[in-house]
Amino acid sequence: MTSAMILIKLGGSVITDKSQYRKFNREQTARLCKEIAAADRNVMIVHGAGSFGHVLAKKYSLNAGLQDFIQVPAMAQVQHDTRELSLLVTEELMKAGIPAVSVPPGSCFVMENGRLMVNDTEAIRQLAHVGVMPVLFGDVVADRNRGFGICSGDQAMEAIAIIFKPEKIVFVSDVDGLYTADPKKDPDAKLIPEVDASMLDKVDSELTVADVTGGIRGKIEEMLRMCDGSRECVLINGTVPGRLESFLKDEEVVCTRVRP
Amino acid sequence: MTSAMILIKLGGSVITDKSQYRKFNREQTARLCKEIAAADRNVMIVHGAGSFGHVLAKKYSLNAGLQDFIQVPAMAQVQHDTRELSLLVTEELMKAGIPAVSVPPGSCFVMENGRLMVNDTEAIRQLAHVGVMPVLFGDVVADRNRGFGICSGDQAMEAIAIIFKPEKIVFVSDVDGLYTADPKKDPDAKLIPEVDASMLDKVDSELTVADVTGGIRGKIEEMLRMCDGSRECVLINGTVPGRLESFLKDEEVVCTRVRP
Numbered sequence: 001m002t003s004a005m006i007l008i009k010l011g012g013s014v015i016t017d018k019s020q021y022r023k024f025n026r027e028q029t030a031r032l033c034k035e036i037a038a039a040d041r042n043v044m045i046v047h048g049a050g051s052f053g054h055v056l057a058k059k060y061s062l063n064a065g066l067q068d069f070i071q072v073p074a075m076a077q078v079q080h081d082t083r084e085l086s087l088l089v090t091e092e093l094m095k096a097g098i099p100a101v102s103v104p105p106g107s108c109f110v111m112e113n114g115r116l117m118v119n120d121t122e123a124i125r126q127l128a129h130v131g132v133m134p135v136l137f138g139d140v141v142a143d144r145n146r147g148f149g150i151c152s153g154d155q156a157m158e159a160i161a162i163i164f165k166p167e168k169i170v171f172v173s174d175v176d177g178l179y180t181a182d183p184k185k186d187p188d189a190k191l192i193p194e195v196d197a198s199m200l201d202k203v204d205s206e207l208t209v210a211d212v213t214g215g216i217r218g219k220i221e222e223m224l225r226m227c228d229g230s231r232e233c234v235l236i237n238g239t240v241p242g243r244l245e246s247f248l249k250d251e252e253v254v255c256t257r258v259r260p
Numbered sequence: 261m262t263s264a265m266i267l268i269k270l271g272g273s274v275i276t277d278k279s280q281y282r283k284f285n286r287e288q289t290a291r292l293c294k295e296i297a298a299a300d301r302n303v304m305i306v307h308g309a310g311s312f313g314h315v316l317a318k319k320y321s322l323n324a325g326l327q328d329f330i331q332v333p334a335m336a337q338v339q340h341d342t343r344e345l346s347l348l349v350t351e352e353l354m355k356a357g358i359p360a361v362s363v364p365p366g367s368c369f370v371m372e373n374g375r376l377m378v379n380d381t382e383a384i385r386q387l388a389h390v391g392v393m394p395v396l397f398g399d400v401v402a403d404r405n406r407g408f409g410i411c412s413g414d415q416a417m418e419a420i421a422i423i424f425k426p427e428k429i430v431f432v433s434d435v436d437g438l439y440t441a442d443p444k445k446d447p448d449a450k451l452i453p454e455v456d457a458s459m460l461d462k463v464d465s466e467l468t469v470a471d472v473t474g475g476i477r478g479k480i481e482e483m484l485r486m487c488d489g490s491r492e493c494v495l496i497n498g499t500v501p502g503r504l505e506s507f508l509k510d511e512e513v514v515c516t517r518v519r520p
């Protein structure tokens with residue numbers, strides 16, 4: 001095991017079926033956990049909420065904060081569901097030989113106007129210190145001003161990045177990377193192996209009609225924010241067996257690298 | 261709903277079968293949650309770990325702290341199991357109409373030489389403020405000096421008592437209260453309806469051979485510690501249908517009251 005830390009986000013699109021409420025992709029998650037274990041690197045893992053979070057959160061507009069008391073039981077239900085997903089993920093990590101514990105952001109942090117406040121991090125640091133990987137995830141979190149809000153998996157990533165200062169950040173998603181156009185609609189769409197902020201502007205103008213890549217554009221913007229200093233951020237397809245493991249072993253793989 | 265807060269501990273002996281690893285008493289837990297909802301009082305709930313915690317914790321001597329690295333995956337497994345139990349409990353609370361969220365002590369607190377450090381409590385307070393009951397439980401928690409340690413359900417109770425200052429504390433167990441002798445062996449054993457520290461000394465001398473009440477004696481000692489000022493602590497049998505609900509409705513019930 002090398003000491004340079006790699007922070008891995010297992011996206012909601014790879015560990016769940018986003019089209020079905022509370023549908024866990026157990027086989028794919030198990031394979032990814034085994035790939036991470038096999039690569040034997042110093043890693044931290046965060047995961048998205050996928051269909052354990054977004055379906056109900058959207059139905060009850062939880063992202064808007066407290067507006068009606070009908071949202072309160074919905075908030076509790078989403079917190080329950082995301083905790084359940086997290087136990088399914090940590091169970092697969094443990095089966096792969098990685099001692100891991102689910103750490104719900106809503107249990108240790110609050111938000112302020114939608115921004116996650118990363119204050120007391122000692123429990124998370126001490127868990128890692130004793131050898132149990134703290135696994136954060138997308139969650140509903142109490143908000144000082146709005147009652148509650150959504151802490152996305154990417155915001156949980158930022159919290160872990162603040163605490164552990166990883167050298168690389170890997171976003172594991174269900175696409176090969178950023179394309180010049182929607183690859184599902186345009187046979188001429190080309191994968192962009194490397195982007196920076198200036199290229200993103202160019203890609204954007206060519207992609208105004210391709211809604212499906214809006215999520216990818218948002219992801220790249222998020223990654224650019226996290227690429228402070230010398231840190232490399234990579235977007236990789238976790239649905240392709242072996243690709244994550246290859247990347248972790250410093251082999252050449254299909255991906256989009258984001259440079260600061 | 262009256263504003264005086266009542267803190268309820270659902271003991272591991274009522275929500276689990278302590279003789280079987282990871283055996284949840286779903287029906288009994290569901291009934292107790294319904295009784296709590298029906299009483300409609302201002303309550304907070306903490307629960308024990310029962311057979312989701314004690315079996316493996318004992319096998320791997322987790323209470324002794326880190327002594328061998330084989331304990332690390334065991335720590336992760338116990339944390340997983342107690343989180344799973346907690347989701348089973350909060351699920352029953354939600355079914356009974358009480359929005360609740362599992363808050364693992366190991367996610368937000370650390371210990372110091374076995375003592376739970378209750379530092380940043382804002383997430384717990386804000387969850388309660390927005391109307392979702394934070395439910396703490398017995399858990400394995402990182403320890404600054406010992407690597408990790410066991411945070412008992414009773415220690416989690418003390419944390420909640422510090423934060424929310426309840427007026428009454430109810431320990432829901434599987435016995436009617438404290439007896440003059442082991443009721444399972446001695447037909448003349450009498451329930452003691454009210455104890456204070458001086459009576460405990462007297463009871464103790466009469467009970468030197470009754471092992472089964474050792475746990476109860478420890479519980480009473482714990483309760484005496486929590487009875488600071490005017491706070492009343494009660495030990496009640498949760499296996500008797502309706503008893504908890506009656507108590508919460510201020511009706512006369514069989515129990516042992518501990519006076520400071």
